[in-house]
Amino acid sequence: MSIQKKQNDMSTNSALQAAYPWTKAPLLASAPMLNIATAPLAVAVSAAGGLGFLAGGFDISSMEGNLEEAVQLIKGSNSTIREVYATSNILPIGVGFLNWGADLLKAIAAIEKYRPCAAWLFGPKKLPDDLRPWVEQIRAVTGGETKIWIQVGTVAEAVVVAESLDPDVLVLQGSDAGGHGLAQSASIITLVPEVNDALGARQLNPISLIAAGGIVDGRGLAASLALGASGAVMGTRFLASSEAKVARGYQEEVLRASDGGVSTARSTVYDRVRGILSWPSRYDGRGVVNQSYVDAVERGMGDEENRALYAEELKKGDAGWGPNARLTTYAGTGVGLVTEVIPAAEIVANVIEEAKNAFAWSC
Amino acid sequence: MSIQKKQNDMSTNSALQAAYPWTKAPLLASAPMLNIATAPLAVAVSAAGGLGFLAGGFDISSMEGNLEEAVQLIKGSNSTIREVYATSNILPIGVGFLNWGADLLKAIAAIEKYRPCAAWLFGPKKLPDDLRPWVEQIRAVTGGETKIWIQVGTVAEAVVVAESLDPDVLVLQGSDAGGHGLAQSASIITLVPEVNDALGARQLNPISLIAAGGIVDGRGLAASLALGASGAVMGTRFLASSEAKVARGYQEEVLRASDGGVSTARSTVYDRVRGILSWPSRYDGRGVVNQSYVDAVERGMGDEENRALYAEELKKGDAGWGPNARLTTYAGTGVGLVTEVIPAAEIVANVIEEAKNAFAWSC
Numbered sequence: 001m002s003i004q005k006k007q008n009d010m011s012t013n014s015a016l017q018a019a020y021p022w023t024k025a026p027l028l029a030s031a032p033m034l035n036i037a038t039a040p041l042a043v044a045v046s047a048a049g050g051l052g053f054l055a056g057g058f059d060i061s062s063m064e065g066n067l068e069e070a071v072q073l074i075k076g077s078n079s080t081i082r083e084v085y086a087t088s089n090i091l092p093i094g095v096g097f098l099n100w101g102a103d104l105l106k107a108i109a110a111i112e113k114y115r116p117c118a119a120w121l122f123g124p125k126k127l128p129d130d131l132r133p134w135v136e137q138i139r140a141v142t143g144g145e146t147k148i149w150i151q152v153g154t155v156a157e158a159v160v161v162a163e164s165l166d167p168d169v170l171v172l173q174g175s176d177a178g179g180h181g182l183a184q185s186a187s188i189i190t191l192v193p194e195v196n197d198a199l200g201a202r203q204l205n206p207i208s209l210i211a212a213g214g215i216v217d218g219r220g221l222a223a224s225l226a227l228g229a230s231g232a233v234m235g236t237r238f239l240a241s242s243e244a245k246v247a248r249g250y251q252e253e254v255l256r257a258s259d260g261g262v263s264t265a266r267s268t269v270y271d272r273v274r275g276i277l278s279w280p281s282r283y284d285g286r287g288v289v290n291q292s293y294v295d296a297v298e299r300g301m302g303d304e305e306n307r308a309l310y311a312e313e314l315k316k317g318d319a320g321w322g323p324n325a326r327l328t329t330y331a332g333t334g335v336g337l338v339t340e341v342i343p344a345a346e347i348v349a350n351v352i353e354e355a356k357n358a359f360a361w362s363c
Numbered sequence: 364m365s366i367q368k369k370q371n372d373m374s375t376n377s378a379l380q381a382a383y384p385w386t387k388a389p390l391l392a393s394a395p396m397l398n399i400a401t402a403p404l405a406v407a408v409s410a411a412g413g414l415g416f417l418a419g420g421f422d423i424s425s426m427e428g429n430l431e432e433a434v435q436l437i438k439g440s441n442s443t444i445r446e447v448y449a450t451s452n453i454l455p456i457g458v459g460f461l462n463w464g465a466d467l468l469k470a471i472a473a474i475e476k477y478r479p480c481a482a483w484l485f486g487p488k489k490l491p492d493d494l495r496p497w498v499e500q501i502r503a504v505t506g507g508e509t510k511i512w513i514q515v516g517t518v519a520e521a522v523v524v525a526e527s528l529d530p531d532v533l534v535l536q537g538s539d540a541g542g543h544g545l546a547q548s549a550s551i552i553t554l555v556p557e558v559n560d561a562l563g564a565r566q567l568n569p570i571s572l573i574a575a576g577g578i579v580d581g582r583g584l585a586a587s588l589a590l591g592a593s594g595a596v597m598g599t600r601f602l603a604s605s606e607a608k609v610a611r612g613y614q615e616e617v618l619r620a621s622d623g624g625v626s627t628a629r630s631t632v633y634d635r636v637r638g639i640l641s642w643p644s645r646y647d648g649r650g651v652v653n654q655s656y657v658d659a660v661e662r663g664m665g666d667e668e669n670r671a672l673y674a675e676e677l678k679k680g681d682a683g684w685g686p687n688a689r690l691t692t693y694a695g696t697g698v699g700l701v702t703e704v705i706p707a708a709e710i711v712a713n714v715i716e717e718a719k720n721a722f723a724w725s726c
Contacts, residue, residue: 155622175538185625186577
C-alpha cells in the first residue's frame with residue numbers, strides 16, 4: 001500500500017498556524033454561506049479561535065459593506081484577533097466568492113483595501129482557467145498575504161487546480177455537504193485520502209487540505225484529521241448559531257430535520273424556484289426535502305408553476321419553511337446532529353474540544 | 364451539544380473482543396460480497412486477526428459447501444483461529460445473508476451445524492418484521508454464540524432494528540459503499556455519529572456499531588473510530604486481495620478506476636442487465652460506470668436491449684469488464700485507493716497498523 005505522508009503533519013499545520021496565528025489547532029472554519037455568513041458570524045468564529053468566512057457570493061455589491069462592518073467588529077473585539085489586525089493589517093477573516101458570477105475588478109479592489117486573510121474561490125464556469133486571474137491578482141495586491149483557498153469536489157479537480165494554480169489550501173467538499181456542490185462526488189471518507197495520495201504522487205508543493213461536507217461536531221473534525229486533512233469547514237452547524245443571518249423559519253427547520261441521508265436531497269430545484277439559473281451545470285445543491293422538491297421530482301411539476309407557488313410562499317415568512325412548505329432550507333446530511341442554537345464561539349470551542357477527545361482514547 | 368458517550372469505549376470493544384478473541388483492535392471485517400467472499404478469503408481475513416465473512420447471499424444452496432471448506436481451511440491454519448475453533452467449537456468466520464431471498468430453514472440448519480461466529484442480515488423485504496424469525500432462531504440454535512449483525516443505512520432503520528431486534532452489532536452502511544445499499548443515504552461521516560446519539564438518547568442496550576462504505580485503508584478505519592464506531596468493514600479493498608474469487612477482468616477494473624465519486628455511480632441497471640429483479644425497491648448498487656450504465660441512464664436504452672448486449676458481453680470473458688464494456692464492477696467510491704492485489708493477510712495487517720498511526724500523531 002502506498003499511502004502518502006499525511007498532510008496533517010507539522011509542516012502543513014505550521015503553514016496554517018503561521019498564516020492564521022489566532023487559530024487553535026485543529027483548524028476549524030465557518031463556510032461562506034450566501035446571505036447567511038455576514039460579519040457578525042465570521043468575526044465571532046475567528047474571535048473564538050476558528051477562521052470565519054464572509055460570503056461574497058456571486059453578486060458582491062454588499063461585500064464592501066460587510067467587510068467594513070467586520071473591521072469595526074474586530075476593532076471592538078476582546079479577542080486576540082484585535083491585536084492581530086492592529087499589528088499585521090491582515091483582516092482575520094476570509095471572504096468567499098462564487099466565481100461564475102462574482103466581478104473580478106470589484107473583488108480585487110475590496111481585497112486590496114481590506115486584506116482578508118483568505119479568499120475562497122468556488123464555482124467558476126471553467127476550471128482552472130477562469131480562476132487564474134483571480135489567483136494572480138489577489139496575490140499581487142496583497143503580496144501573498146491573502147491566502148488562496150480553492151474548493152473542489154473530485155480528485156481530478158484537485159489535481160488540475162494544484163498543478164495549474166498552486167493554491168495555499170484546497171477545500172475538499174464531499175457529497176454530504178449542504179448547499180451547492182458537485183452533483184456527483186464521493187464523501188470526504190474517500191475524497192480526502194485519494195486527493196492526498198494523488199498530490200503526493202505528483203510531488204506538488206505542500207497544499208493544506210481542508211475537509212468539508214458532513215462535519216458538524218468534534219467527531220467529524222477528528223475524522224477529517226484521521227483522513228489526512230489539516231482541518232475542516234462547517235456550514236450546517238453554523239446555521240444554528242446565534243450570529244447567523246438566517247430566518248427563524250429556516251433555523252427551526254434545521255433543528256427539526258433529522259436523518260439527513262433521507263431528509264435532505266441534492267437537486268437544482270431549489271435554485272430553479274428562486275430563478276437562480278446561472279450555476280454551471282455540474283453543480284446542484286443539497287437541501288431539506290420540501291414541497292418544491294416533492295412536486296418537481298416526484299410529481300413532475302413544471303418550473304413555472306413551482307416558481308409561482310414559491311413566490312406565494314414567500315409571503316408567509318417563517319411559516320414558509322418546513323417539509324410541507326416551499327422556502328429552501330439548504331443543509332447537509334449532518335442536519336440531524338444540529339439540535340440547538342448556540343453562540344458561534346461555543347460551537348467553535350466545543351467542536352475543537354470534542355475533536356481532541358475523539359483522539360484521546362487511543363493514547 | 365449533547366454528544367452521547369462514544370461506542371468505541373471499553374465496554375463495547377470488550378464485547379467484540381470477548382466474542383472474537385482472535386481479532387486485533389480495532390476490529391476490521393471483510394464484507395460478505397456475493398460470489399466473491401468464499402472460504403479462502405473469509406478464513407484468510409480471520410487468520411490475520413480480522414473477521415472474515417462468507418457470502419451466503421440470496422440463494423444459499425452453495426453455503427454449506429463453503430462452510431465445510433472453511434472448516435477444513437481453519438483446521439489446517441497456522442493461526443490462533445485453529446485453536447479458537449478447536450476449543451470453542453465456534454467457527455471464527457461469519458456468514459452474510461441477503462434476506463429478501465435467503466431460505467430461513469436451510470440457513471438455520473447450516474448455522475446450527477457450523478456455528479459461525481456471526482450472522483450478517485441485510486435486505487429483508489420488510490424491516491424489522493422479516494428479520495425477527497432469523498434473529499430468534501439463530502440465537503436459539505447456537506445459544507447466542509452466533510452474534511447477530513444487522514446492516515442498516517439510515518438513522519430510522521438503526522433505531523427500529525435496535526428497538527425491535529436488539530442485535531449485537533449494527534453495520535452502518537454509508538453512501539460510498541460499493542454493491543448494494545440504500546439508494547438514498549448519508550455517508551458514514553454523519554450516519555455513524557447520528558445513530559450513536561439516537562441509540563444513546565433511547566438508552567438502548569449497548570450495540571456495537573461497525574462502519575461500512577468508503578473504508579479502504581487505515582485512514583478510513585481511524586476515521587470510523589473517531590466517528591464513534593467500534594470497527595469497520597471493507598468490501599472494495601478485498602476485491603483486490605489474492606484470495607477473492609473474482610474474475611481477472613473485474614479485478615483489473617478495480618485497479619484501473621480512480622476518483623470514485625465520478626467513476627462509480629448508484630443504479631439498479633447493474634441488476635437489471637443480469638436479470639436480478641427481486642431486490643426491494645429501496646436498494647440499488649454502486650458500480651464503476653460502464654457501457655450498460657451509460658446506455659441506460661444517459662441514452663435511455665431499454666432493459667431488453669441492454670440485457671441482450673450484456674449476455675453477448677459475457678462471452679468475452681475478462682475483456683467484458685471496463686469503462687466501454689458491460690460486465691458489472693461493483694465497487695465503492697474508494698476504488699481509486701485500491702492500486703494493487705495483495706494477500707488478504709497483508710491488507711488486514713496494513714490497515715490496522717495504519718489506523719493506529721493515524722491516531723498516533725495526536726498523542
